[in-house]
Amino acid sequence: MYRVDPKEAVLSHLDKPGGERASTLSSRAEAFMRAHIQPGLSHKVVSGVAQIVEAGALLILGIGIYAYYLAFTDAGIYLPLILGMVLAANIAFNIARTHRIASYRTQFAQIWRVLAGWSGVFATALVVLFVLKAGESISRVWLVSWFLSGSIMLIVLRTGLRALIMRWSAEGKLKRRTVIVGGGPDAEALIDTISRGASSDIELIGLFDDRDGARSPEQIGGLYKLGRVADLVEFARRARIDLVIVSMPLSAEARVLEMLRQLWVLPVDIRLSAHMSKLRFTDKTYSYVGDLPVFDIADRPISDWNLVFKWVFDRTVALAAIVLLSPVMLATAIAIKATSKGPILFRQQRHGFNNELIDVYKFRSMYTDMSDAKASRLVTRDDPRVTPVGRVIRKTSIDELPQLFNVLKGELSIVGPRPHALQAKAANRLYHEAVDGYFARHKVKPGITGWAQINGWRGETDTVEKLMARVDHDLYYIENWSILFDLYIVVMTPVSLFNSENAY
Known part of the structure; x- marks a missing residue:
């Protein structure tokens, strides 16, 4: 790499x-x-979903026939057997290379391989039951019924899957x-x-x-x-x-x-x-x-199933945070409206994923007639442009909470490199001019919080060295991303707010 x-x-x-x-x-x-x-559409995600649907259908069918014919008797034997055979079938289908987009496009080849794998699983199960002398404990009617109905269902599923894959292929989605x-x-x-x-x-x-x-x-x-x-x-x-x-x-x-x-x-x-x-x-x-x-x-960072996991993580955390923090957000909105003229929210254009421009939401922290939409001038200690309420919400990062709605819109992630204003400068140089490789931060969606922020690199960036430290932390995050890493950053974010000496 x-x-x-x-x-x-x-x-x-x-x-x-x-x-x-x-x-x-x-x-x-x-x-x-x-x-x-x-x-x-991601090939790995399509294949993964197909495996989940197929395994789920076989599992439901096996349990359904067992429940109907045997009324859940000897569940300690049947349920583990059903789960084991479904798992073995999925392994066999993968060994036979039937869970690939190229295989899904075939008409008879994939069905033949799937049926061969399904038959092999039952043959293996019969041998194991015979060796363990457990054959008398298993209903032959249930076993044969599951095998035949499962074979028919696999044919139907694979035929429908092929039609879907061929349609997506014609549309260029794959x-x-x-x-x-x-x-x-x-x-x-x-x-x-x-x-x-x-x-x-x-x-x-x-x-x-x-x-x-x-x-x-x-x-x-x-x-x-x-x-x-x-x-x-x-x-x-x-x-x-x-x-x-x-x-x-x-x-x-x-x-x-x-x-x-x-x-x-x-x-x-x-x-x-x-x-x-x-x-x-x-x-x-x-x-x-x-x-x-x-x-x-x-490799493209955070792709295929990882992208799905991050999507679920973002929406789950964003919805939970909006519900839990709604009293804080409501009180902030009232305080802003009561103490200074102008709108409650402030919208600012920033670079998002792949350098696309997005409108980021924030609680307004400056006087309306002094607001700096392009952030061409850094906010400093005791900045006269910042309102009394603005000083509090900037220090505690409450001003960033409306960005939870950017997450729900798919423009931001909960965790990622912070999106900077277009005209933000370090040592009087635009960020992308001050640090070579700066735009590599945009290989993933920007986030409300990030690895740089919980390590103390938030607030003022008046020197190139401070900006470089942020970029280094952002690139480390991109290269080492995992859901557990995201969860750790989310947990540590409130703790990091106590170290807010550079946030004005």
């Missing part, structure tokens, strides 16, 4: 508004970025939007391999290459060159790219490293194609895009 030290990262000027280098994106690239993008970095004959061979083996799962958008002329023509294998590598940062964000495949030989180390220094800030998977390498490694070294062997260079 490739990792860039934020202190050494080199970003393209596309990440820096006002940069001198002009974009060289083609008109085709501009059209892609303007087009409506259909949200995709395709990963992919671009290729590189050109020439190597890229052409790569495109051909993907087209033959992964066209149902990969949508090839175009090529990005810094070379020109015969070494990298404008069109290769039916794909057009959309721009240079530095343009890919802007393009990937606006066109919602999922995967970047680098078509460069391992010997081109300098080119690969320079490309990674530009792209590591993006929330995308980056893979280095191994199709042209003369070196051969063990199978465990590679992952595959269809039949294409690749090296994993960088």
Whole structure:
């Protein structure tokens, strides 16, 4: 896995508004970025849900027949047997590779493998019961009824699943939007391999290459060159790219490293194609895009099931917090309205996930005629712009509580890098100008609280060193994320409020 030290990262000027280098994106690239993008579905989540539904259906069927025919007699024998056989069936289906999107698309192959696995589980169960001399304790009617009805149900489920997968495939929901970095004959061979083996799962958008002329023509294998590598940062964000495949030989180390220094800030998977390498490694070294062997260079943080877990965590915590803290929020709203003129809430544009602009809600803490929507000037100790109520709610972070509604809207997470105002500065330099690699914080959704905040890095950032400390903590959080890590940060957030010497 490739990792860039934020202190050494080199970003393209596309990440820096006002940069001198002009974009060289083609008109085709501009059209892609303007087009409506259909949200995709994670293959792992689809497969996982299919396994849960299938196992649940077999479990309910087995228990249902047992309850109807045997009225829950000998539950201590039957219930563990049913659970064990359902678990064994799921393992057998996975060994037979039937829980893959490619398998779901087949008509008879997956059904044949599933029925073979289901039959194997029953055959194994019969052998075990015979060896343990427990066959007389198990109803043959129940066993045969569950086997036959389960077989029919598996056929029905798999037929319906295939229809659903084929529809989603036709709609492009299961395709990963992919671009290729590189050109020439190597890229052409790569495109051909993907087209033959992964066209149902990969949508090839175009090529990005810094070379020109015969070494990298404008069109290769039916794909057009959309721009240079530095343009890919802007393009990937606006066109919602999922995967970047680098078509460069391992010997081109300098080119690969320079490309990674530009792209590591993006929330995308980056893979280095191994199709042209003369070196051969063990199978465990590679992952595959269809039949294409690749090296994993960088992974999108918090993806697939982890994204589902974080979504559930965010909504659960946000709803609970709104209910529990509603008296505090109501009292704050009354205090703001009673002590100063203007609205109760203050909206401010900030960068969210993948650098998208979002409106963040806060309780108003400044006098309306002195408010600074762009935060071009840092709030300091005894700042005359801050109201008496504002000083209290800023010190205790109560002003951030309305952001719980941003969480419910899907714009923020409970835990993540804090979203900063667009014109926020450290040592009179905009944050993204002061710290190289700053935008790597936006590979995940920003949060109401975060690892940097509970470690004392909240409030004023008047020096580059303070901002760098925040960024370092944010990148550590992104690389080490887990639900338990989020839970720890949530628990420690109230404790960290006692250390609020920099919050004004």
